[in-house]
Amino acid sequence: MSISALVRPRPVHQAADLLAAYLPGSFFFSSARGVLLADGVHAHVRPGDGSKALAAAEALAAARAAGLPDPVVAGAVGFRPDAPSSLVVPSVVRRADAASEVSAPGAGSGAVWTAVPRPEPARYADAVRRALRLIGDGDLRKVVLARCLELTSDAPVWVPALLARLVRADPAAYAFAVDVTAPGDPAPRALVGASPELLVSRRGTTVVANPLAGSAPRSGDEAVDRERIARLRASAKDLGEHAHTAAQVAEVLGRFCVDLEVPDRPEVIGTPTMWHLSTRITGRLADPGDPACSALGLAEALHPTPAVCGVPQAGALAAIAALEPEDRGYYAGMVGWTGLHGDGEWAVTIRSAEVCARTVRLFAGAGIVEGSDPAAELAETAAKFGTLLRALEVEEAA
Numbered sequence: 001m002s003i004s005a006l007v008r009p010r011p012v013h014q015a016a017d018l019l020a021a022y023l024p025g026s027f028f029f030s031s032a033r034g035v036l037l038a039d040g041v042h043a044h045v046r047p048g049d050g051s052k053a054l055a056a057a058e059a060l061a062a063a064r065a066a067g068l069p070d071p072v073v074a075g076a077v078g079f080r081p082d083a084p085s086s087l088v089v090p091s092v093v094r095r096a097d098a099a100s101e102v103s104a105p106g107a108g109s110g111a112v113w114t115a116v117p118r119p120e121p122a123r124y125a126d127a128v129r130r131a132l133r134l135i136g137d138g139d140l141r142k143v144v145l146a147r148c149l150e151l152t153s154d155a156p157v158w159v160p161a162l163l164a165r166l167v168r169a170d171p172a173a174y175a176f177a178v179d180v181t182a183p184g185d186p187a188p189r190a191l192v193g194a195s196p197e198l199l200v201s202r203r204g205t206t207v208v209a210n211p212l213a214g215s216a217p218r219s220g221d222e223a224v225d226r227e228r229i230a231r232l233r234a235s236a237k238d239l240g241e242h243a244h245t246a247a248q249v250a251e252v253l254g255r256f257c258v259d260l261e262v263p264d265r266p267e268v269i270g271t272p273t274m275w276h277l278s279t280r281i282t283g284r285l286a287d288p289g290d291p292a293c294s295a296l297g298l299a300e301a302l303h304p305t306p307a308v309c310g311v312p313q314a315g316a317l318a319a320i321a322a323l324e325p326e327d328r329g330y331y332a333g334m335v336g337w338t339g340l341h342g343d344g345e346w347a348v349t350i351r352s353a354e355v356c357a358r359t360v361r362l363f364a365g366a367g368i369v370e371g372s373d374p375a376a377e378l379a380e381t382a383a384k385f386g387t388l389l390r391a392l393e394v395e396e397a398a
């Protein structure tokens with residue numbers, strides 16, 4: 001038998017075509033590594049309280065045995081340890097190289113929006129003050145406090161157009177759209193976003209994580225931005241906030257890796273709306289065949305990092321439950337895919353929104369540490385809302 005009969009070439013699609021083919025109910029995930037569009041449900045993955053990675057490995061083996069050529073587990077996991085997940089083995093998977101050029105989506109929807117902040121901005125600033133007291137008392141070192149903006153449109157929100165605007169605004173982002181419909185939802189619910197933060201990616205034995213923490217809004221003026229970047233690089237508060245996150249991610253990955261490279265100092269990366277301190281950590285897996293070392297297994301071990309939760313983790317989870325009035329749902333969770341041999345990519349679901357019919361719930365959070373200023377943290381969350389507000393063509397509402 002010739003080798004060409006054994007090696008089935010992967011169909012190669014164009015990123016822009018996959019984006020155009022996305023419809024509500026599909027799974028879309030794009031990154032610098034490539035684009036994945038998945039349709040249909042071959043099997044649901046319902047790990048319950050057990051290991052998601054183990055449930056995924058079993059579902060992938062069964063799907064391969066049933067004849068699926070390139071099975072993946074794709075979906076999203078919510079923030080809380082007991083939060084729901086939406087993970088499936090899709091029936092059809094199409095892949096493309098990373099998006100370079102994406103054509104402009106059609107004209108805006110012209111929708112009319114109403115916005116309700118939850119809590120009111122002043123109450124969010126109060127919650128930051130209470131978090132600072134917990135930090136002062138020595139109960140916590142860092143907690144990420146989020147707030148929600150609930151938007152209602154006068155017409156149903158067309159998720160494919162929203163996704164296309166997010167990808168076009170930032171082709172380098174981890175852009176995603178996932179069906180997260182829950183029992184009782186009045187209409188299909190989608191989680192949509194453009195996250196700058198890689199939770200973990202695995203290719204063969206190589207793993208990469210890219211924790212972000214410590215931020216400044218982008219101004220649009222080059223000189224002002226140069227100044228903001230310099231201030232961010234030198235800010236003891238932001239460097240401290242970042243160090244908690246990078247240290248925990250390195251410690252967790254260190255349990256699975258034989259070599260781990262952790263840069264001494266963070267660099268600054270930019271999105272169209274923000275500047276962030278960023279540490280890119282790379283490692284080589286000790287036991288790549290262990291399901292715990294699959295991309296999903298590593299993501300499960302890392303989540304929730306102090307980029308979205310805090311230090312110590314149990315205290316931060318309790319503070320978030322006490323100080324945030326709205327359940328985060330899928331915000332600050334993870335989204336991505338894992339393949340049969342453990343490769344995959346999972347991003348942190350920040351700069352995201354849950355869309356259900358005419359309603360959009362978006363969240364943004366900020367890391368609170370000693371030295372945080374409530375007004376500045378409020379402004380930071382308002383700036384972070386900008387990613388979704390621009391894509392929705394909503395005038396600043398936060």
Ligand SMILES: C=C(O[C@H]1C=CC=C(C(=O)O)[C@@H]1O)C(=O)O
Pocket residue numbers: 144146197212213214215276306307308350351363364365366367384
């Ligand atoms: C929690 C969010 O951002 C995280 C990621 C980057 C910078 C962050 C910060 O500076 O607080 C947050 O840790 C969010 O966007 O909602």
